[in-house]
C-alpha cells in the first residue's frame with residue numbers, strides 16, 4: 256500500500272495477514288503492517304525495509320514510488336529482521352546506496368549478512384543531520400527502545416518523527432483502528448521491559464515540535480499526539496493506566512475458574528473495572544497486557560506436581576521479566592492433596608519491586624467451600640482498600 260503523507264514523503268506499508276506468530280511468539284489475529292518511508296528531495300532516501308514475508312509486494316511498491324529515480328540513502332533505524340531482512344534486496348537494486356545507521360547496527364548488519372558491511376555504511380550518532388535538500392533528518396539515539404542499536408530521526412520541515420518500533424501497534428493499516436487496542440499489547444510485551452530507556456527517549460523527544468509520528472508498524476499518527484505520548488509515559492513509568500483489577504487464572508477442571516469468576520463478579524457489583532483472563536485458553540501476552548494495565552491483580556491457580564500450574568508459572572515469569580511492579584496482588588490457590596500453588600505464586604511476586612501481596616490467601620481444597628466464599632469476599636474488600 257502506497258500513501259502520500261507529506262509533500263515528497265511517501266509511506267509504503269505492507270500487510271502481514273497474521274497467519275503466523277509475530278516474533279515467533281505473539282498471536283496477531285488482525286495482522287500487522289511493516290512500514291517504510293521514502294523521501295524524494297534533491298536526494299532520495301528510503302527509511303527502513305520490511306519482513307521477508309512481504310518482499311515481493313514491497314519491492315513492487317518501492318519501484319512504483321521511486322519511478323526510475325535512483326536511491327541515494329537508505330536509513331536503517333532498527334536491525335530486527337522484520338525491518339532489516341531486505342537490506343540485501345535494497346543493495347541489489349541500488350548497489351551504490353549509502354546506508355545510514357548507528358555504529359551498533361553496522362555490527363549487527365555484518366552479523367546478519369555474514370559480510371563486513373562497514374564500507375557500505377555511514378555511521379550517525381546523536382545530533383547528526385542528513386541533508387536531503389529541503390528536508391533534513393536529525394538523528395536521535397534511542398538505545399534499548401527496544402534493541403541496543405535503535406535510532407529515530409526527526410524531519411523538522413514537516414515535523415515528522417520516524418520513531419522506529421516506538422508507537423507501533425498490532426493490527427491492520429486502518430486509521431480508524433483503535434491505536435490503544437493494538438499498541439498496548441505490543442508495547443507491554445515487546446518494549447515494556449525497557450521502560451527506563453523509553454523514558455529517556457521521551458525526554459529527548461520532548462523539545463521537538465512533532466506533528467506526525469511515523470512508526471514501523473501500524474498507522475501514521477497525526478493530529479493531537481498528546482494522548483499517545485501520555486500513554487507511552489504512563490506505560491514506560493510502570494504506572495497503572497486504569498484503576499481496576501486484572502483477574503488472571505488457570506484451571507484444569509473448572510473449580511479455580513469458579514473462584515476467579517466469583518471475585519470478578521464481586522468487583523463488578525462494586526462498580527470496579529475488571530478484566531478476567533483465562534490463562535489456559537488465552538495467549539499469555541493478553542494476560543500480561545491486563546496485568547500491567549490495571550492497578551490491582553488477583554492470581555488464581557491450582558497446585559501441580561508439588562508446584563504451580565505451568566500456565567501460571569509462565570505468566571508470572573513473564574511479568575517478572577518485564578518488571579511488573581508497584582501493584583496490589585491477591586492470591587487464590589487450589590489443591591486436592593497438598594495445596595502449594597500459593598507458595599509458588601508468592602515466591603514469584605515477592606521478587607517484584609513494590610508488589611504488595613494482600614491477604615487473606617484463599618486456599619481451596621478441590622472445590623470452593625462456604626468458608627472460601629467468605630475469604631474471597633474479604634480478599635476483594637482488602638485489595639480495593
Ligand SMILES: Cc1cc2nc3c(=O)[nH]c(=O)nc-3n(C[C@H](O)[C@H](O)[C@H](O)COP(=O)(O)O)c2cc1C
Nearest residue numbers: 507508509510511557559560561590591592593594
Ligand atoms: C497433573 C496434576 C497434578 C496435580 N498436582 C497437585 C499437587 O501437587 N498438589 C495438590 O494439592 N493438587 C494437585 N493436583 C490437583 C489439583 O490442583 C486440584 O484437583 C485442583 O482442584 C484443580 O483445580 P481446577 O478444578 O481449577 O482444575 C494436580 C492435578 C493435576 C491434573
